[in-house]
Amino acid sequence: MRFFEYEAREIVKRAGIPVTDFGFTKDALEAKAIAERIGGPVVIKSQVLTGGRMKAGGVQFADTPEEAEAKAREVLQLEINGHVPRGVLVDPRAAVTQEYYAGVVWDGTRKQPVILFSDMGGIDIEEVAETHPDHVGRRHFSNLLPFADFQAKEVVASVGVTGPRLNRLVPIVTRLARVFVERDMTLAEINPLVELEDGSFVALDAHMEMENEARGRQQALLRDLGVGDEETRQAREATPFELAGEEVDAQDHRGVAGNVTEFDGDLGLVIGAGGGSLTLFDAVRKYGGRPANYCEIGGNPSVAKACGLAKLVLTKPGVDKIAVMMSIVSNTRVDIVARGVVKACLELGFDPAEKIAIFRIPGAWEEEGFKILEKYGVEYADRSVSMHEAARRAVEKVHGEVTA
């Protein structure tokens, strides 16, 4: 889950890392008031969860409070990559002498967090790593031992920083590493971390992402920041169709029948489980099919949930038929899914044999499931028909004969 810059800066500030005297607002008049309080030239920064803000005109400079108001009004109305800004951040324009980068991420291969530090801040760290590898320091640290200052010192010193700068940077990097761990972040980045004319350091921009699985235990912080439980902060906001999918899944606690993502095709998919869904979605596309949606069934959902998911997909505008397919199931029961999807067709007044392009779920309780499908004339397949072959047959029913 990604934080807005104003939230990330607040997290950094709470961790004891110096920040500028910034203000956040959704209102242009209030932006003026913040600029008055700051009492000098300011920067107005759009608060959006997307990159390319500067290029799109989402960062503006203002010399007077009046100008700040005008610029804030402009930025508040500016959509960036389809994102409407949450508000603007009003920041004093800092007299910067040097820009640094400090970040902490997970290294999934080493299974430890790694600190990245560079004396070339303000640009993308991956770019610096490619063009100036000697300017990027890296240091892994233990998950079990408490984080120690010397670890921060080593990574800062590794790019050649020494003197008073080193001693001022160490506590900042230490606090960043600690906040990464304590707040279950997957990314904690200050870029740029700047040195001002008076020799002090401030975090001028921050980017934080928290692990979704840890939201429960970070509730207090999220509440303080005003992040609602309903805010998924996905790469794109959920569509009404996707929200309806969540409702289907939430109707009872047995298994999963949801994780719906909307696409614009004509073949509805009722597929599972995790890896099976990825495989089947690719398979449909490989044979020229156009999926209307992605979804996942797993963990033995109730008939009601399977039925609810099938109904949702069947009634999506533009959907001609549905394909019900999974990898071999051992926990989910074939007969329960069969009953659910047939019920969905019947309740909507459709002929299951017509609407279900193919049913390919082999595994637990398959004899019972296949009996139900046979009764309604639905084409079904056992494990002797591969997942890709099933997908091909489904596409063929919608588009006529196909080859990859």
Place this chain on the structure above:
Amino acid sequence: MSILIDAGTTFIVQGITGREAVNLTRECLDYGAARGTAGEAGGPIVGGVTPGRKGREVHGVPVFDTVAQAVEHHGGPIDGSVVTVPPAFTKDAVFEAIENGVKLVVIVTERIPRRDVAQMVELATLRGARIIGPNCLGIIVPDVVKMGGIGGPAKDAAKAYTPGPIGVISRSGGMTTEMSSTLTAAGLGQSTAVSIGGDAIIGSAYAELMPLFEADPQTEGIVIYTEPGGRMEAQLAAWIEEHDSRLPIVAFMAGKFMDEMPGMSFGHAGTIVEGKEDTASEKIARLQGAGIAVAEEISEIPDLMKARLAGREVTA
């Protein structure tokens, strides 16, 4: 032979009184019993742990409050543990197992924050233990023993898995069975199949299991299921290039469509395209660069493997 577990393996189930754990216990006992590998105590499962439930039984398996009690009752070290407790309690359960001498921990639980997983893995490394998972279905040695829900009820597991020369490693539990069933239908049995879990950080990635398969005389080839997200395919490719592996590998990559949707996660928590190296196309190129055959469809895997096995025999 096999890797990780064999006919003599003993294990406990932590969280044994939960609904899924009760089923899993039944399945593992049945699988062992039907194969004639059930030990004197009635199966590979020598105990279960659920705090506050000491004195109960689950399908004849005695339940204890602590792992230490289970070890004491068993009268010696216990090899493994299947952990199926809620995410908030998993770290403690795994620490308890490791600190009581358990050397192989299969974590079934999903949705555990990465920090907890990383701590468990680091402790395991310090103690010489190994973690499989989290978010996995466990390990199966066909016709010998299964540890976890992999393959489901004994009769279903027997349909999909047969003994043979292929090691299977998969980031998806369900696809472990789908691929093994396809191999079985083509006459290629499995030495051991491991569902390694779908999370961003897992106890044992491909490259960490390769040395075990390499050392297993029964294993002649490896089949892997892989997805976008993470660096473990790059790690595998690097391992192959550094070691002169005798084992041909055939891979299947799912989730190609995700390359067009950066920042979004599908299927498993670990499948998110965050950088160029995470994409399906980049991974396929990297795997192929290391000499791994990448199948377009699951059904192509057996023929690709047979060709590689035959080719190797010719050159050997």
